[in-house]
Amino acid sequence: MENPATSQIPVAGGAATLGSVAKNSESLSATRKKPLEIALFWIFALCAAVTVFTTFGIIAVLVTESAPFFREVSLARFFGEKEWAPLFNPPHYGVLSLICGTFLVAAGAALFSLPMGLLAAIYLSEYASPRARNIMKPVLELLAGVPTVVYGYFALLFITPLLQNGLESMTPTLQRVTGNPNLFPTIEVFNALSASIAIAIMTLPLVASLCEDSLRVVPRALREGAYALGATKMEVSLKVVVPAALSGIMASFILAVSRAVGETMIVALAAGASPKITLNPLESIQTMTGYIVQVSMGDVPHGSIGYQTIFAVGLVLFCITVLMNLASISLVKKYRHKYD
Helix, strand or coil: CCCHHHHHHHHHHHHHHHHHHHHHHHHHHHHHHHHHHHHHHHHHHHHHHHHHHHHHHHHHHHHHHHHHHHHHCCHHHHHHCCCEECCCCCCEECCHHHHHHHHHHHHHHHHHHHHHHHHHHHHHHHHCCHHHHHHHHHHHHHHHCCCHHHHHHHHHHHHHHHHHHHHHHHHHHHHHHHCCCCCCCCCCCCCHHHHHHHHHHHHHHHHHHHHHHHHHCCCHHHHHHHHHCCCCHHHHHHHHHHHHCHHHHHHHHHHHHHHHHCCCHHHHHHCCCCCCCCCCCCCCCCCHHHHHHHHHCCCCCCCCHHHHHHHHHHHHHHHHHHHHHHHHHHHHHHHHCCCC
């Protein structure tokens, strides 16, 4: 009968031999791949550095180009005046009118796109069949690829006339409800409402896609647990899945609003060029990006205070978008730990 102790010796020796061969093979492979991996490391590091240096370059340009403006115009005047007319005589540098116009358009767009995008995401994630989802998802993403100049002319040539005709037909009803026969509400050719609707259509795919991705990563166990307790599909969707994906949903909302704040062509074509502090979306307004386009395409002398206003306004816009992105990151961190 074979001794068990001696029978294990070849096996152990064979295992040791195989282990040493595998180790030598891995070492040889690592030696061969070392130059390639070093090259890839520096390529990846260079790509990451480009994004960082680009960001710092943008900040440097905005700060250095707007510094001469702020040497002439104080921050108290810049944020304290209510009128923006830097190219007039005497000039006025109240940027609040541009900020007000920007947020009026962004708020109007958010009022349309955020709830519609979330509802579309809930349908795609919880209700739609695979066939319906495969059809609707590409159609939504197709809207995101439409050039913004197309949305601008769509707002100017379709949405505005539609709103004007609808408001005109509603005038008798409004007069009867308010009891004021002299009430004749009008909507200007260039107005904030048309721009808001066009931006809402543009940002809707962004909200729907990001929200739907957040909803789909919610663990299946949460849904099954709710169904086991007798919850309906609507209750599961609204009371379980949506709260569990709240961090991603809030982040998508802020990113969409940030996208609306930075939109240029739609507001330049449809919102007008009348900087004012107003809450009436039927009036013509001007946003920060619209003003930058107006001055950049005009004949304002380079180096003048009027030209440097575009960098001052751009710096304010940059700070606003950075704050919104930081808020998005903060919300994600705040709510993520509750559901991970």
